[in-house]
Amino acid sequence: MTRGLTARQTQVLEFIEEFTSGHGYPPTVREVAANFGFRSPRAAHDHMKALEKKGFMRSRAGRPRALEVLHSRRGIPVLGKIAAGQPILAVEEAEELLGLEPTFFGQGRFFALRVRGESMIGDHITEGDLVILRAQEEARSGEVAAVLLGDEVTLKRVVPGKQGLELRSANPTVPSIFLGPQDEPPRILGVMVGLVRKN
Amino acid sequence: MTRGLTARQTQVLEFIEEFTSGHGYPPTVREVAANFGFRSPRAAHDHMKALEKKGFMRSRAGRPRALEVLHSRRGIPVLGKIAAGQPILAVEEAEELLGLEPTFFGQGRFFALRVRGESMIGDHITEGDLVILRAQEEARSGEVAAVLLGDEVTLKRVVPGKQGLELRSANPTVPSIFLGPQDEPPRILGVMVGLVRKN
DNA sequence: CTCCCGACTAGACCTGTGTATAGTAAAAAC
DNA sequence: GTTTTTACTATACACAGGTCTAGTCGGGAG
Numbered sequence A, B: 001m002t003r004g005l006t007a008r009q010t011q012v013l014e015f016i017e018e019f020t021s022g023h024g025y026p027p028t029v030r031e032v033a034a035n036f037g038f039r040s041p042r043a044a045h046d047h048m049k050a051l052e053k054k055g056f057m058r059s060r061a062g063r064p065r066a067l068e069v070l071h072s073r074r075g076i077p078v079l080g081k082i083a084a085g086q087p088i089l090a091v092e093e094a095e096e097l098l099g100l101e102p103t104f105f106g107q108g109r110f111f112a113l114r115v116r117g118e119s120m121i122g123d124h125i126t127e128g129d130l131v132i133l134r135a136q137e138e139a140r141s142g143e144v145a146a147v148l149l150g151d152e153v154t155l156k157r158v159v160p161g162k163q164g165l166e167l168r169s170a171n172p173t174v175p176s177i178f179l180g181p182q183d184e185p186p187r188i189l190g191v192m193v194g195l196v197r198k199n
Numbered sequence C: 001c002t003c004c005c006g007a008c009t010a011g012a013c014c015t016g017t018g019t020a021t022a023g024t025a026a027a028a029a030c
Numbered sequence D: 001g002t003t004t005t006t007a008c009t010a011t012a013c014a015c016a017g018g019t020c021t022a023g024t025c026g027g028g029a030g
Helices: A005-024 A029-036 A042-051 B008-023 B029-036 B041-053
Strands: A057-059 A068-069 A076-079 A096-098 A109-115 A130-135 A142-151 A152-160 A165-168 A178-179 A187-198 B055-057 B068-070 B075-078 B096-098 B110-114 B130-135 B144-149 B153-160 B164-168 B177-179 B187-198
Touching: A005 A042, A005 A068, A029 A042, A042 A057, A109 A187, A130 A142, A152 A187, B008 B029, B008 B041, B008 B068, B029 B041, B029 B153, B041 B055, B110 B187, B130 B144, B153 B187
Parallel strands: A076 A109, B075 B110
Antiparallel strands: A057 A068, A076 A096, A109 A130, A130 A187, A142 A152, A142 A187, A152 A165, A165 A178, A187 B187, B055 B068, B075 B096, B110 B130, B130 B187, B144 B153, B144 B187, B153 B164, B164 B177
């Protein structure tokens, strides 16, 4: 439920966004109704009017399909500080959305983290960069992943070794972390698929 | 004239793309007609049908605004090899288009260059990175710019000094270039505004 | 208990819009 | 010189689709 919307209104808004980015044009009132099984266009129209009054959409009266979702929640969310146990990928928590095509970095669910510090400088990732990650719980050897350590998220290269798991830093001044078999395995939030830097 | 389209058809296609990305929904046949001053919707409809037959659009019969531009020419063009004297920013020359919002890196006309080699490694720009540049002919001191030297485009930091212009590399093994007042000033194609890396 | 609001159904009105028929005129192709 | 293509005008039709009136039902607030 996004900011004062009812559950149904959220669903309708989400459908409209999905439909639009899938088809290239917004749905009609009746197409919305059909999607939810409404037997009257009035039901869909009511929800859309509510969404408009609440500022989530804009539409031109009388014009078919002439509607625009305003603060789109499509795009890759840039997540800020993340606390352990919190719903990591709650889009609502996003401080910002990156305006690029949903499939820009391939298939899957993505999020971005703003890099603080120079711990991955060896991989040419520097302060302020936005690292793009595909949300997944596993990482293959050698992949750079966002790892939850305590209540901090850090970016590390995951390298399984003989004595356990190595979380390798790409900066000689930042020590790598070695986890033995007795240690609790770290929670992986996503693996790095790209990087965006805005000067 | 893009690939077998008449001049008018190109204009119509461009208008449809602009309208759609500006409004969030495609124009009607009559809105296209109005834009070009056609006094009959038939004229616009004919062009749109031609565009559809040629594979540049798709539309659902009878449905208002239900049209989709297929291979969109919106986005930031990734330019490959560029020869001197050629129309540098001809979108048609693009090997690829980056699917991000036109305003992602701000206002202006943008293009991207794929980085070859490690000449800017000191600025954490590495092989394969896509450097995003705003198309402009001037660079301020300290900005990284795409510079045309002979028939090669290189990425250099532009630093005006006492004896002339320095095109500074960010790699100790790649020498910087110094241009005196007697040298022809280099042609600047654009200044760097960002970077996109896909793993 | 009553009132209000969210979430719908049923049915209808009417206009915006895709699309058709019938032409005109000029340029390009054959 | 004739045909084809491009680029339009003028008019009209039918229906998709926005929007209206009138109502039902349930849940939560006062």
